[in-house]
Amino acid sequence: MSPVIQHQRRSLPAYPAPLSHSRWKLWPGLTIAAALIVLSLAGLGALVWEAELPGLSEFWSNRYLRTVVTFTIWQAFLSVVLSLLVAFPVARILARQPAFPGRAFLLRLMELSLVLPSIVLVSGIISVYGRQGWFTGLANEWLGTSWNLYGINGIVLAHVFFNAPLAARILLQAIESAPASQRRVAAQLGLGRWWYWRAVEWPAVKPVLPGLAALVFTLCFTSFAIVMTLGGGPAATTIEVAIYQSLRFEFDAGQAALLAMVQLVICGFFWWLAARHGLTASLLPDRRVASHRSKAGSSIWARLGDGTALAVFVLFLVTPLMAILLRGLPGMGSAFFPDGTFSVNPALLDATLRSLGIAIPAGLMSVIAALLILASGTSQSRPTITRLSDVAAYLPLMVPPLVLGTGLFLLFRPSLGNSSEGLALVTLINAMMALPFVLQMLRGPMGSLDSASRMQADQLGVLGWYRWRWLHWPRMRRPLALAMAYGTGLSLGDFGVIALFGSPGQPTLPVLLYQQLGSYRIDAAAATGLWLVLLLLMLFSLFNRLGSPLFNSGLAPKSSRTVPEPEHA
Amino acid sequence: MLEVQNLVFAYPGQETPWNFQFSAEPGHCIAIHGASGSGKSTLMNLLAGFLEPQSGDILWQGKSLRHAAPWQRPMTSVFQEHNLFEHLSVTANIGLGIHPGLKLAPEDTQAIERGLDSVGLSGFGQRLPSDLSGGQRQRVALLRAILRKQPLMLLDEPLTGLDREARDLLRQLLLQQKAQGALIVLASHDEEDRRILADSVCTL
Known part of the structure; x- marks a missing residue:
């Protein structure tokens, strides 16, 4: 041969x-x-x-600075808790309902929160929840409340708008990463929602939580534009805004430096704490989310309940965006067609x-x-x-x-x-x-x-x-x-x-x-x-x-499938 | 000549370390035989430089390879599976064995085409590995190893799980390589593979 x-x-x-x-x-x-x-x-x-750095005793005796630090921690804490309270059910519903129409759209919508400029969102939130807002009108008329957006209400609301979708995406990714074998066993045993949560979802979510909480806390703790626009005076000012005011209006670099160091210590402490409890690498959501069917969400009542909850969540996300669109369109006309011609x-x-x-x-x-x-x-x-x-x-x-x-x-x-x-x-x-x-x-x-x-x-x-x-x-x-x-x-x-x-x-x-x-x-x-x-x-x-693939060197496959x-x- | 001299290795927590020692001449096939967990794949990885031994040495033509990186060793590995880059075409997968930057001369491309023809995969050059059967993938992996022209071939269960036709074809290719002076180290469970291909058997 x-x-x-x-x-x-x-x-x-x-x-x-x-x-x-x-x-x-x-x-x-x-x-x-x-x-x-x-x-x-x-x-x-x-x-x-x-700067002339004020001493720590001087810092503690300054009521304004104390209030700023306390408020910053409080609003960040509240924002983390509420964001997670919204994110957990949304992530669980999305995990057990992998095939409802509009799921992909909702996931993309949830990604928007990462890049939507906060100053723009605030204008949308004011249109919905402000004094003349759609929501405020309804709430005051039907519930007899006297809702005020400005202050901690607005700050936390805007923070939840930004961070709940982010947290939900990360939690969904964690839940979807639970071993398929565990999900199969849970399905075979016919576990109800509570036991499914205990046996499959919680073990997958637990390792992500410290890092996720630290991330959301830091984002809310260092929030600037939202607090600048929705904060209500000295009682609702965060460290970041106080730094801005110290530098811009009071020309007090010492106070700004001290506040910066306080922020550094507090945020650093939270990241250290998260790292000690196993900070996971996957802190930003994956664009691809796998779909797995679970029996926990298959009955008609379960699907109805899940659908209603998701509809409320979508409404929460979409209304400020709709407000931005509806209010912006007339102005766009005069910005781009001032005399009827494009300029x-x-x-x-x-x-x-x-x-x-x-x-x-x-x-x-x-x-x-x-x-x-x-x-x-x-x-x-x-x-x-x-x-x-x-x-x-x-x-x-x-x-x-x-x-x-x-x-x-x-x-x-x-x-x-x-x-x-x-x-x-x-x-x-x-x-x-x-x-x-x-x-x-x-x-x-x-x-x-x-x-x-x-x-x-x-x-x-x-x-x-x-x-x-x-x-x-x-x-x-x-x-x-x-x-x-x-x-x-x-x-x-x-x-x-x-x-x-x-x-x-x-x-x-x-x-x-x-x-x-x-x-x-x-x-x-x-x-x-x-x-x-x-x-x-x-x-x-x-x-x-x-x-997307821009060129084919001749060595890359001709198959239409992408990598x-x-x-x- | 390949000389493996008192090559000692243990994974963390392993009580008794492995100690490998053998030698083989170019143009020969030495089969490594042993039960699962006996250290066949470990030996292959040590030879290829994917694992670092605790002591001992590997000599090729009298020169030590102990501290050489995998790409500096004159050998090519073919494993039981996962030999190909899934996102690259068959031609690109083979081409990387000829030039690591895929800068292929016209004669390289012709060699790939001839090679594909000789292993029964004519016209498969632009396909993705996922479009191929297990036997076809192994033929591509072996063709890459052959066209890479290294004097030592490390084959870790390369024929396991293949159908009769694919096995026969690959055995034939390996016999030809041996005849052309390649030294083949073959880890295999299969007695027939050892009988047809091996000149000597080393039992672990």
């Missing part, structure tokens, strides 16, 4: 991959992490250095370009930083150092962006000559703020290469750039586009750092909206809000397209 395949044998692999040395994996990410730590410490340090309002156009000029670079920076940090995390050689880079990426969740911005402004003051340099600082801080979220989105896909594939790749010498190009990129393309959309979207809706550093004459879209709300140009504000939402939708749609998305995100 003649040999089928004949060749000369090689001795060793002849094609070294570019960027395959371990230092390329480790050091760029570590450098970014070190820069994050240095920038955070430098920002805080510069503020402390410039964009120059103020709106300028603000849009300025917003995009900040948001796109910020999104890009956050994605690149996240990728490099994750790459350094996969390096096995120095586990302690790589863990440190991970911690550094979460620092922006704890250090108030206003403090960071002010500190860095003070630090770079001699060279920050014009407004464009100020905007560059805003871009940098926005990128840092988006980093923890972007990092969570990319963590799962980046680690989704299974061990068998890694072994194969190692042996074949598919390393460095080659591994990224052929093994990671096909899996990462969609998550990267989505992370870029989220990073850009978060920055586009930022109303924190920009409020402090932005020049009133050169507003971004959220600042323009705030200015219009402040001068009671409600129609114009509604139009700006709607335009901001539409811009976000266009951005997501654009990045979604960019995430399966990774399991985790």
Whole structure:
């Protein structure tokens, strides 16, 4: 028999991959992490250095500061409890009703809460729950209540709107990740809802809870735009807003620095507590949620009950969005067709370009930083150092962006000559703020290469750039586009750092909206809000397209099926 | 010549460590035989550099491979399953064995096409692994190992679970590789595989 395949044998692999040395994996990410730590410490340090820091005893004797800290903790605690109280039943219903019409739409709607600019949502909430709002009218007429949105009511309501969908997505993902074998056994035994919860759902949800609670607590604790607009005077002010007021109106850098440190200690304590109880990696929802049928939700009454509960939840989510749409549409007409012909309002156009000029670079920076940090995390050689880079990426969740911005402004003051340099600082801080979220989105896909594939790749010498190009990129393309959309979207809706550093004459879209709300140009504000939402939708749609396969090298399969998305995100 | 010298390895919590020792010449097939858990796959992973031994050495042509990374070792592994990258086409999967950046010369592409033809998979180049049967996947994996042209082939139960036709074809390919000077280390439960392919048997 003649040999089928004949060749000369090689001795060793002849094609070294570019960027395959371990230092390329480790050091760029570590450098970014070190820069994050240095920038955070430098920002805080510069503020402390410039300021006369009041003593702790002076702090406790100051009634205003005590009230601010107590209120911040109280509203965050209430927001966490109520968000979870809403999220638990919603997640359970979605888990046991995998096939109702509109489920995919509801899941997408729940994703919106991550990027919907809070200043825009607040305008929608005011339309529904404000003094003249639809809900207020009904409640006052039918129930005889005297509902007041401003103060803790509005703050917690807005926080629940933002965080309950986020928490529900994470809990749903946890429930869906319960082993199929457990679900099968539970179904065979015909477990009722309570025992199904005890046996299957609770064990799956329990490990996620500490991290989830810490995430929601931190988001509510550091909330700015919602408290700025719905807070009611000194009795309903959070630390973040107090920092803004100290810097903007009282020029008291010492008080701002002290408040920043209090925030850092409290948020840091909660993250430490969460980490001790097993902080899980999966803190942001996966876009793909598996569907499993459960017998617990199959009877007609169960489905009716679940449907009613979901309808109430959808109503809660949709009404402020509808208000944004309905109130914004008439204003959009005058913004885009002032004389019956198409011409964009120059103020709106300028603000849009300025917003995009900040948001796109910020999104890009956050994605690149996240990728490099994750790459350094996969390096096995120095586990302690790589863990440190991970911690550094979460620092922006704890250090108030206003403090960071002010500190860095003070630090770079001699060279920050014009407004464009100020905007560059805003871009940098926005990128840092988006980093923890972007990092969570990319963590799962980046680690989704299974061990068998890694072994194969190692042996074949598919390393460095080659591994990224052929093994990671096909899996990462969609998550990267989505992370870029989220990073850009978060920055586009930022109303924190920009409020402090932005020049009133050169507003971004959220600042323009705030200015219009402040001068009671409600129609114009509604139009700006709607335009901001539409811009976000266009951005997501654009990045979604960019995430789809763009080219076929001839080596990729011709099959129409797309590459399966990774399991985790 | 491949020399495995007192290669000692134990997983955490394992009381008695394994100690492997054997040698084999190019152009031979040494079959590793043993019950489940006897250390066959562990030995394969140690040879390939996926596991690090506690002591001992692996010599190839007199040079130590002990501290060489997997991609620096002159060998190719074929496992019982999970040999292919699921998101890449058959051609790309094989091509990665020829050039890790898939920079293939026209003669490489022709070699892949000829290879696919010779293993009965002509026209399958653009398919995804998930479109193939178990036997077809193993043929692709083995073709990649062959076209990678490394002198050592580590085969961990590569024929298990395949139908008679696929087994016969792959055995034929392996015999040809052996005849061309490849040293094959074959971990197999199957007595017929050992009888047809192996020149010597090492029992664990």
